[in-house]
Amino acid sequence: MATQDNKDTSFALELAGVKYQWPGKQPFSIAIERFAIEPGERVLLLGESGSGKSTLLSLVCGIILPDSGTISIGETKLNDLSSSARDRFRAENIGVIFQMFNLLPNLTPLDNVLLPLHFAPARRARLQEPARDAALSIMEKLGLPLEAMIGSPASRLSVGQQQRVAVARALIGQPSLIIADEPTSALDTKTRSTFMQLLFAQVVSAGSTLLMVSHDASLASEFDRAVSMSEIAETSQMVLA
Amino acid sequence: MILLRVAMRSLLGRRITVALTVFTIALSIALLFGVEKTRVGARTSFADTISDTDLIMGARSGSVQLLLYSVFRIGNATNNVSWQSYQEIVDRPEVEWAVPISLGDSHRGYRVMGTTAEYFDRYRYRGGRQLEFAEGEPFDDLFDAIIGADVAQALEYQLGDDIIVAHGLASFSAHDDHPFKVAGILEKTGTPVDRTVIVSLEAIEAIHVDWQGGAQILGQSTSADVLRQMKLTPKAITAAMLGVNSKLQIFQLQRAINEYRQEPLLAILPGVALQELWEIVGVAETALAAVSAMVVFTALIGMMAMIFSGLNERRREMAILRSIGARPSTVFTLLLMEAAAMTLAGIVFGIAILYTILWIVRPIIDARFGLYLPLEPLDLREWKLLGLIAITGALVSIAPAIRAYRLSLADGMSIRM
Numbered sequence: 001m002a003t004q005d006n007k008d009t010s011f012a013l014e015l016a017g018v019k020y021q022w023p024g025k026q027p028f029s030i031a032i033e034r035f036a037i038e039p040g041e042r043v044l045l046l047g048e049s050g051s052g053k054s055t056l057l058s059l060v061c062g063i064i065l066p067d068s069g070t071i072s073i074g075e076t077k078l079n080d081l082s083s084s085a086r087d088r089f090r091a092e093n094i095g096v097i098f099q100m101f102n103l104l105p106n107l108t109p110l111d112n113v114l115l116p117l118h119f120a121p122a123r124r125a126r127l128q129e130p131a132r133d134a135a136l137s138i139m140e141k142l143g144l145p146l147e148a149m150i151g152s153p154a155s156r157l158s159v160g161q162q163q164r165v166a167v168a169r170a171l172i173g174q175p176s177l178i179i180a181d182e183p184t185s186a187l188d189t190k191t192r193s194t195f196m197q198l199l200f201a202q203v204v205s206a207g208s209t210l211l212m213v214s215h216d217a218s219l220a221s222e223f224d225r226a227v228s229m230s231e232i233a234e235t236s237q238m239v240l241a
Numbered sequence: 242m243i244l245l246r247v248a249m250r251s252l253l254g255r256r257i258t259v260a261l262t263v264f265t266i267a268l269s270i271a272l273l274f275g276v277e278k279t280r281v282g283a284r285t286s287f288a289d290t291i292s293d294t295d296l297i298m299g300a301r302s303g304s305v306q307l308l309l310y311s312v313f314r315i316g317n318a319t320n321n322v323s324w325q326s327y328q329e330i331v332d333r334p335e336v337e338w339a340v341p342i343s344l345g346d347s348h349r350g351y352r353v354m355g356t357t358a359e360y361f362d363r364y365r366y367r368g369g370r371q372l373e374f375a376e377g378e379p380f381d382d383l384f385d386a387i388i389g390a391d392v393a394q395a396l397e398y399q400l401g402d403d404i405i406v407a408h409g410l411a412s413f414s415a416h417d418d419h420p421f422k423v424a425g426i427l428e429k430t431g432t433p434v435d436r437t438v439i440v441s442l443e444a445i446e447a448i449h450v451d452w453q454g455g456a457q458i459l460g461q462s463t464s465a466d467v468l469r470q471m472k473l474t475p476k477a478i479t480a481a482m483l484g485v486n487s488k489l490q491i492f493q494l495q496r497a498i499n500e501y502r503q504e505p506l507l508a509i510l511p512g513v514a515l516q517e518l519w520e521i522v523g524v525a526e527t528a529l530a531a532v533s534a535m536v537v538f539t540a541l542i543g544m545m546a547m548i549f550s551g552l553n554e555r556r557r558e559m560a561i562l563r564s565i566g567a568r569p570s571t572v573f574t575l576l577l578m579e580a581a582a583m584t585l586a587g588i589v590f591g592i593a594i595l596y597t598i599l600w601i602v603r604p605i606i607d608a609r610f611g612l613y614l615p616l617e618p619l620d621l622r623e624w625k626l627l628g629l630i631a632i633t634g635a636l637v638s639i640a641p642a643i644r645a646y647r648l649s650l651a652d653g654m655s656i657r658m
């Protein structure tokens with residue numbers, strides 16, 4: 001298990017010599033020589049649509065395994081883990097926020113936030129208070145109306161609210177790494193800046209590392225560092241006859 | 242368990258499709274079990290119709306045919322047994338008791354049966370039960386008739402009412418010169434006796450005195466009082482129920498009857514003949530059961546199709562579950578749970594429909610077909626069948642679950658729709 005107090009020698013995230021190719025008719029391949037993030041760093045990864053950002057995040061989350069190279073999170077090498085251990089590791093150590101449709105529409109927002117704890121006993125054990133209270137307090141800090149979080153299905157919420165519930169779900173139990181895949185692209189400008197503020201506040205208070213991908217360069221100023229896909233990755237979209 | 246909650250919520254989110262699927266499964270199960278209950282009910286009802294009679298004897302024909310017309314009043318005898326032969330058989334040492342019956346006439350669609358008063362003592366049904374009189378008593382006068390419970394109820398007969406017996410079973414010529422009087426009404430038995438008009442053997446003889454070859458001899462009508470004085474020995478009977486002194490003698494007597502020289506006769510053991518009957522109807526029963534089983538299977542396939550068609554919309558859901566740490570096997574389990582829940586709901590709902598329908602149609606089936614369907618709880622066999630259906634439901638849903646598993650592996654976090 002990765003620990004909160006990473007040693008100086010280890011990065012929060014480190015990719016080295018990673019190569020991956022999607023199977024299929026028009027395989028997309030990506031190669032990353034080296035990419036690392038310091039613990040607690042907030043990094044924005046910029047790239048056009050189709051440049052392989054989501055693919056990179058799938059690799060980081062251990063949902064797909066690189067064909068070669070290593071991916072480490074804290075002191076754990078994802079390559080060394082069995083697929084079920086990787087799933088478990090993800091549950092315990094990584095919070096994920098998607099572009100949209102983050103929530104299981106039929107569950108209440110509260111149940112959505114509690115769901116990852118079911119797969120992550122250690123993360124649940126880290127909570128200072130009962131899981132339900134922890135969930136409600138983080139949702140409250142994110143400015144969500146609590147009545148709407150308990151009674152009705154998540155599909156009733158506005159997109160902006162859904163994204164904030166997704167933040168709560170990613171951050172409950174303070175996982176060391178937060179991954180966000182264009183979380184603001186479905187939001188309008190005003191909601192976007194509120195969302196970013198809230199996300200940052202929560203990431204800071206949790207002491208988590210943040211890796212966010214986006215095609216919106218205007219967000220760069222708010223991050224510790226902005227990297228573009230083309231700097232770190234070589235990609236190609238092969239077209240087979 | 243939270244996974245169960247996720248499954249339930251997901252089902253609720255698709256409640257219309259789910260409700261229809263569950264309803265289809267429920268109906269198919271109600272059908273299957275309805276057929277099964279009717280089958281068992283019919284068998285029990287048939288088996289309960291005759292008991293404590295060792296042998297049934299009639300003119301030589303098929304044993305099933307003899308059983309059907311003598312006990313169940315289904316079909317007709319092709320030949321009669323002469324009174325003389327009957328007497329000779331009855332006089333044999335093995336015979337403890339004998340009750341002759343004579344069929345052939347009818348009253349407003351109900352069969353009229355001639356027999357002796359001993360019939361009321363000897364006829365037993367449902368494990369040895371005896372006929373009981375709701376009103377009146379066995380016949381005393383030549384023109385007394387005893388009617389079964391259904392006859393009394395359907396035709397609203399009371400003691401003392403007149404009954405005119407028609408010649409033959411579907412004939413317009415009536416024995417209207419000799420009306421019978423209702424002298425007794427039997428309690429309901431759940432057997433063909435309920436739908437029978439019972440008169441004495443002599444009475445059958447008496448109403449045919451003026452008849453010859455299916456028609457009344459012109460201008461001839463013997464008065465009731467003259468008939469009462471006449472010696473009315475029957476010339477023939479249709480069949481007879483026999484009891485032996487010792488069970489060991491059953492086969493001996495049976496052989497004696499079957500080898501009787503003067504006339505071709507047949508003796509059957511009711512239980513054995515019934516078994517033969519089951520072998521014949523067994524094919525139809527199996528076919529019916531197979532068809533209803535196919536209907537259940539079709540409903541389960543329908544559920545599989547429903548799960549399959551929902552998969553694409555739910556890839557997002559599965560990607561979310563994967564992203565928060567669910568294993569592909571969890572996604573697999575989730576789909577199995579949904580299928581199991583639908584099958585289970587179908588079973589519960591189906592059984593509820595079954596018993597509701599049984600409860601409603603029971604009196605109708607009883608009145609129409611004389612088939613008494615008991616409202617009993619499910620027996621072990623039926624529970625096993627339900628278990629089998631539940632397992633099949635789970636098995637059938639493995640295919641879409643495997644597909645979901647594959648999709649969730651291939652999709653990663655980004656779903657390409």
Ligand SMILES: Nc1ncnc2c1ncn2[C@@H]1O[C@H](COP(=O)(O)OP(=O)(O)O)[C@@H](O)[C@H]1O
Pocket residue numbers: 022023024026027028047048049050051052053054055056651652653655656657
């Ligand atoms: N699940 C998948 N299966 C096969 N190929 C995929 C899959 N997801 C993405 N790809 C390929 O990877 C390419 C990059 O996609 P993606 O990583 O989603 O880019 P981005 O997130 O930057 O828009 C796509 O053009 C597609 O060909």
Ligand SMILES: [Mg+2]
Pocket residue numbers: 053054055181655
């Ligand atoms: Mg993407």
